[in-house]
Amino acid sequence: MREELGLFIESLKEASRDHVEVDPSAKVLTLSTDMSCLMVFGKKRIHNEHEQKGFHAIVQEGMQLAAVFNIAYYIPYVGALDLQGLAKRMKIVSKVFDDMFEQIIDEHVDASDKGQHRDFVDVMLSFMESKDNEFQIERSNIKAIILVNNQIIHIYISKNNA
Secondary structure, rough: HHHHHHHHHHHHOOOOOOOOOOOOOHHHHHHHHHHHHHHOOOOOOOOOOOOOOOOOHHHHHHHHHHOOOOOOOOOOHHHHHHOHHHHHHHHHHHHHHHHHHHHHHHHHHHHHHHOOOHHHHHHHHHHHHHOOOOOOOOOHHHHHHHHHHHHHHHHHHHHHOO
C-alpha cells in the first residue's frame, strides 16, 4: 500500500512539473481502486476480455447508479416500467462484475497449486473447499463478499479523503 501511495504522489509531482491539469477525484478513485484490488485480488488491474470500459469505470458507474435518485423506490408500481433505465443499466453492470469475479476466482483456483501469495480471494476459496466448516459457502457467496468488501473500501476511502 505504501508503494501505491508513493506512485500516486509521484504522478502528482510529475503532473505539477509538466504543468498538466489533474482531476483529483479521478486520481483518488484510481488509487483507492488499485489499493482495494491489491488487498482483495492480489493485483492492481482487473481486466475482463468482454468489457472495454475497465474495472475503474465499472466501479465508478456502479457507485453512481447506487447513488442515483430512483423514483421506483417511492412509487413501486412504476418500477416495472424502468422509466429512468436504471434497472437495465444495473443489470449490465452486474453482469460485468459477475464475469470479472468469475475470471478472478478461476485465476485463483488455477494459481492455488503454484504457492503464490495468498490474498482475500484465496482465503475465501479455502473456506469453500473446506469440509470442516459448520457452514458452506459457494462461488456466488464469494462474489457477493468481494463486491460488498470492495464497496466498503471505496466508501471508507472516499469519506476519509473528503
